[in-house]
Amino acid sequence: MAMQQPACYNVSVVNPGGAWQTDNVLRSELPILAFQIAFSIVFSRLFFFIYKPLHQPRLISQISVGFLMTPLLLGRYASLYGLVFPVRGVLNIEVLSHIGLIYYAFLSGLETNLNTILHVKKKAACIAIAGIIFPMMMAPGLYALHRKFYHSENPILRLEESTSSAYLLWTLILTVTGFPVLAHTLSELKLLYTGLGKVALTAAMISDTYGWFLFTILVPFAINGKVAVYSVLSTIIFIVVCIVAVRPIIGRVIDRKTDRDEWDDNQLLFVMMGVLACSYITDILGTHAIVGAFVYGLILPHGRFSDMVMSVSDDFVGGFLAPLFFIGTGMRLAVVTLFLGGHWCMTLLIVILLCVPKILSTIFATFFFGMRTRDGVALGLLLNTKGAMALIMLNLAWDRTIFSPPTYAVIASAVILMTVIVSPVINAIYKPRKIFEQNKLKTIQKLRVDAELRIVACVHSNRQAMSMISIIESFNATRLSPIHVFALYLVELTGRAAALLASHIEQPSVQPGLQTLTRSQQELENISSTFGAFGDVYDAVRIEIINVVSSYATINEDIYNLANDKRSSLILVPFHKHYSSQGTLELTSAVYKDINQSVMQHAPCSVGIFVDCDLGSVPKVNMRIVMIFVGGPDDREALAVAWRMAGHPGIRLSVVRILLFDEAAEVDTSIHEEAQGILSAVMDNGKQQELDDEYMNLFRLTAVNNEDSITYSEIDVHVGEDIPAVLHELEKFGCDLYVVGQGNCRNFKVFSNLLDWCDCSELGVIGDILASNNFGSRASVLVVQQYGHGGMHLGRLGGTNNDGFDSLVVKTQ
Numbered sequence: 001m002a003m004q005q006p007a008c009y010n011v012s013v014v015n016p017g018g019a020w021q022t023d024n025v026l027r028s029e030l031p032i033l034a035f036q037i038a039f040s041i042v043f044s045r046l047f048f049f050i051y052k053p054l055h056q057p058r059l060i061s062q063i064s065v066g067f068l069m070t071p072l073l074l075g076r077y078a079s080l081y082g083l084v085f086p087v088r089g090v091l092n093i094e095v096l097s098h099i100g101l102i103y104y105a106f107l108s109g110l111e112t113n114l115n116t117i118l119h120v121k122k123k124a125a126c127i128a129i130a131g132i133i134f135p136m137m138m139a140p141g142l143y144a145l146h147r148k149f150y151h152s153e154n155p156i157l158r159l160e161e162s163t164s165s166a167y168l169l170w171t172l173i174l175t176v177t178g179f180p181v182l183a184h185t186l187s188e189l190k191l192l193y194t195g196l197g198k199v200a201l202t203a204a205m206i207s208d209t210y211g212w213f214l215f216t217i218l219v220p221f222a223i224n225g226k227v228a229v230y231s232v233l234s235t236i237i238f239i240v241v242c243i244v245a246v247r248p249i250i251g252r253v254i255d256r257k258t259d260r261d262e263w264d265d266n267q268l269l270f271v272m273m274g275v276l277a278c279s280y281i282t283d284i285l286g287t288h289a290i291v292g293a294f295v296y297g298l299i300l301p302h303g304r305f306s307d308m309v310m311s312v313s314d315d316f317v318g319g320f321l322a323p324l325f326f327i328g329t330g331m332r333l334a335v336v337t338l339f340l341g342g343h344w345c346m347t348l349l350i351v352i353l354l355c356v357p358k359i360l361s362t363i364f365a366t367f368f369f370g371m372r373t374r375d376g377v378a379l380g381l382l383l384n385t386k387g388a389m390a391l392i393m394l395n396l397a398w399d400r401t402i403f404s405p406p407t408y409a410v411i412a413s414a415v416i417l418m419t420v421i422v423s424p425v426i427n428a429i430y431k432p433r434k435i436f437e438q439n440k441l442k443t444i445q446k447l448r449v450d451a452e453l454r455i456v457a458c459v460h461s462n463r464q465a466m467s468m469i470s471i472i473e474s475f476n477a478t479r480l481s482p483i484h485v486f487a488l489y490l491v492e493l494t495g496r497a498a499a500l501l502a503s504h505i506e507q508p509s510v511q512p513g514l515q516t517l518t519r520s521q522q523e524l525e526n527i528s529s530t531f532g533a534f535g536d537v538y539d540a541v542r543i544e545i546i547n548v549v550s551s552y553a554t555i556n557e558d559i560y561n562l563a564n565d566k567r568s569s570l571i572l573v574p575f576h577k578h579y580s581s582q583g584t585l586e587l588t589s590a591v592y593k594d595i596n597q598s599v600m601q602h603a604p605c606s607v608g609i610f611v612d613c614d615l616g617s618v619p620k621v622n623m624r625i626v627m628i629f630v631g632g633p634d635d636r637e638a639l640a641v642a643w644r645m646a647g648h649p650g651i652r653l654s655v656v657r658i659l660l661f662d663e664a665a666e667v668d669t670s671i672h673e674e675a676q677g678i679l680s681a682v683m684d685n686g687k688q689q690e691l692d693d694e695y696m697n698l699f700r701l702t703a704v705n706n707e708d709s710i711t712y713s714e715i716d717v718h719v720g721e722d723i724p725a726v727l728h729e730l731e732k733f734g735c736d737l738y739v740v741g742q743g744n745c746r747n748f749k750v751f752s753n754l755l756d757w758c759d760c761s762e763l764g765v766i767g768d769i770l771a772s773n774n775f776g777s778r779a780s781v782l783v784v785q786q787y788g789h790g791g792m793h794l795g796r797l798g799g800t801n802n803d804g805f806d807s808l809v810v811k812t813q
Helices: 024-054 058-068 078-083 087-110 114-118 122-149 164-175 179-189 193-262 265-285 287-299 304-331 335-339 342-353 358-367 373-383 386-400 405-429 432-436 462-475 497-503 521-539 555-565 590-602 634-643 680-706 722-733 749-755 761-771
Strands: 453-459 483-492 542-551 570-574 576-581 583-586 606-611 624-630 649-659 710-717 739-740 780-784 807-811
Touching: 024 058, 024 078, 024 087, 024 304, 024 432, 058 304, 058 405, 087 179, 087 287, 087 304, 087 386, 087 483, 114 122, 114 193, 122 164, 122 193, 122 342, 122 358, 164 358, 179 193, 179 373, 179 405, 193 265, 193 287, 193 304, 193 373, 193 386, 265 287, 265 304, 265 555, 265 606, 304 386, 335 342, 335 405, 342 405, 358 373, 373 405, 386 405, 453 462, 462 483, 462 521, 462 570, 462 634, 483 521, 521 542, 542 555, 555 590, 570 590, 583 749, 590 606, 590 761, 606 624, 606 761, 624 634, 624 722, 624 807, 634 649, 634 680, 634 739, 634 780, 649 722, 680 710, 710 722, 722 761, 739 761, 749 761, 761 780
Parallel strands: 453 483, 453 570, 483 542, 570 606, 624 649, 624 739, 649 710, 739 780
Antiparallel strands: 542 807, 576 583, 606 780
C-alpha cells in the first residue's frame, strides 16, 4: 500500500548567504511571519475566552485556531488560507514553532519535582503505573480494530502499512498524561484541596515522567527501527553524564550566583543557550531535540533560580512560541476523514473506546485502596488528560508518515476528546456550591461546648501568621474543647500552574541550602515554624498548614471549599492594613480587601476579619476585651466568640449593649420594600429582637452571674450621632481587643446612613469606626459575620460571585 509522500516546498533563493535564505528579510519574510504570529495569538486568546465557561485549557484553544484553517472551515477559501499561511512562509513558521517546542520541553523539565517522584506514596504510584500498563495492553487491539473496519477507495485516504512503528506510537500516545494541563484543569475546577485532586496530581506527575522515559527509550525505535539501539544507548550515556557530572558543577555555580543576586541578562543568556546545546546533542544522537531540552531543565537547580527563569521566559515561550506548534496540530486534523470510511460508525466507536483504557485501569487500581467508584471514574478521566507529549508524538508520526491521514484523525480526535470532556464531566460530578447548602449550623453560636473548634486561618505572610496566633490563642483551647487550626498560606498564581505545584507540592524542610528556595517557599517555611511552635506549646491545639496557590481573583473559592471540606466553624482573614511603627494602620495590599469581601459574601461558615494593632504584645494574663452588641445574627455570633474567649483565665470581658430608641430605632424600609414589603421588614426586626433578647438573657444568666471577670452594661442611643460618641466614651476606659458584629442584617436607618460614609464596608459601621485612624484607638478589632444569612452586602448592593479560575492548592503537614 502506498505511503503518503512528504511535502516539498519550492523556495526561490536569490542570496544563499541570507539569514532566512532570501534576498530581503524585512520586505518578504518578516511581515509574513509577524502576521502569522499575530493571527495565531489573537485567535487563540479569543477561543480561550470562548471556552472559559467550559474550563478548557489553553491547549484546546490553540488547537482550535489550527482547526479553523482546515478545509472543513476557512481552509476551503484558498485566497484566505494563502493570505494567512502562504507556502513561502511555512518553513519559517515551522522553524519558529520547533524552537518554541524545545523551550517548552525545557520549562517542563524545570518544573518537574524529582524529590516528589522519588518519595511518592504507594497509592499514587500504583494508580500511575496501572494507568500506563493497561493502555499499553489494550491499545494494540484497538489499533487492529481500526485497521479492520476502516476502508476507503480513495488512494489518499488509505491506511498506512501495518508496521511496528504505528503500533508503538499509537500505544505511547494513549499511555501519557499531560501533567501541566491537568494542574491547570484542577485549579479551574477548584478540586486541588480534595484527596482526589492530590492523588491525581501526584499520579499525573509520575505518569508524565514515565512518559518522557518511554519517549526517550521507545520513540527512536519507531523512527529508525533496530538501528535505534545505538541512539538509545548513547542518549542514556548523555543523560547519566548530565546528572552525575554536569549537574553538580552547574548547580554550585548557579546556587552561588543566586544566593548573591549576581545574575544579569548576559549571564542568564548563556544559561539559556544550554537548552539549544543539549537539544542539538540529542538530535545528533538520533533521539529528539526535546529530550535534551527536558534533561537540561531537569538538572538545573530548582527553587529561586527556576522561579526566576520561569518569570522571564514563560510568557514568551508559553504564550508566543509554543502555541505555533500546537496550532499546527489542529491544521492537520481532517475530521471529515472519519466519515469517509466504509464503517464510519465503528470508527467513531473506536474514537470513544480509546478514552476507556485509562479509566478502566484507574477504577481497577482505586478499588484496592477502598476508593468509591465515582472517584475512580473521575480520577481516570483526569489522568486521561493529554498534553504536549501526546501532540509531539502525533506530529512526529505525521512528519515521518508513520500515520496516514485517517489514522492521524482517529487518534488526534481521541486525544482532543479525552482532554475536552474532563472539565465538564468532573464539574458535573463535583459541585461544591450544592454542598454548602447542607450545612446550616456551622457557627460558633451553635457549636457545642465540648465540641472541637475548627478554624481556617488565612495568611499572606509570616507577620500575619503571628497576628493570627495572637487571636487564636485567645479562643481558650482546652482538652474539653480543643482547637484544630487549618493555616492557609495564600500565594498568588502568576505563572505556570505546574511550576508552582512542583515547588509547593511538599513543604520544604529546614535543611542547608535554604537560599535555593523560592520566596514563597521561604515564607512558607517561616509560617510553618511559627504555627508549629504555637502547636507545640498547647496540647489542645492541632495545626495543619495548607498552601493555596491561586489567582487572587478566585482564591476565595478555594477558601470556601477548604473550609467546607474541613467542617470549619470560623474563617479568619487578615485586614488589608497593618499596624505601623508610627501607631497607625497602613495599607498592606489593596487586593487583600477584595479577597476579604469575596470571602464574606459566600463563605460556608462564619467569618472573622482581624484588624491587628499589635495584639501579640499584650500579655494574655491581663487582657481586656470589649464586645459591643447592637443586635442581629452577626452580633450574636460576635457575642458567642467573646463568650468563648472569656473562658481564658487571663481575659476580662466587658459586654456593652447599645439599645436603640426614637430616631435611632427607625427602620430603613427602602432595603426591603421592593422585595418583601414594609410589613415584612418590621416583622423581621421584631423576630431579631426576640432572638437577641433570648441569647443575651442566656449569656447574662450563665456567664455574668457566675464569672467575676465578665461584666455587662447597657447604653441608650436616641439619634445617629450618639453612636460615635458612645464609642469614644468606651475608648476612654481602654481595652486590648474589640469584638463586634459586621451588622449585615441590621435594617435600621441610622446604620444605613452611616454605612454610606464607611471606607471599609466589610467591617460594618462600628468596625469601620473602631479601625479608623481618625478614631485613634490602639486596640485590635475582630469583626464577625455569622453564617446562614446570605453573606455580606457591599453597601446597598448584594455581592456577586466571581466564577473565575486559575488556582492551585497543595496540602502540607
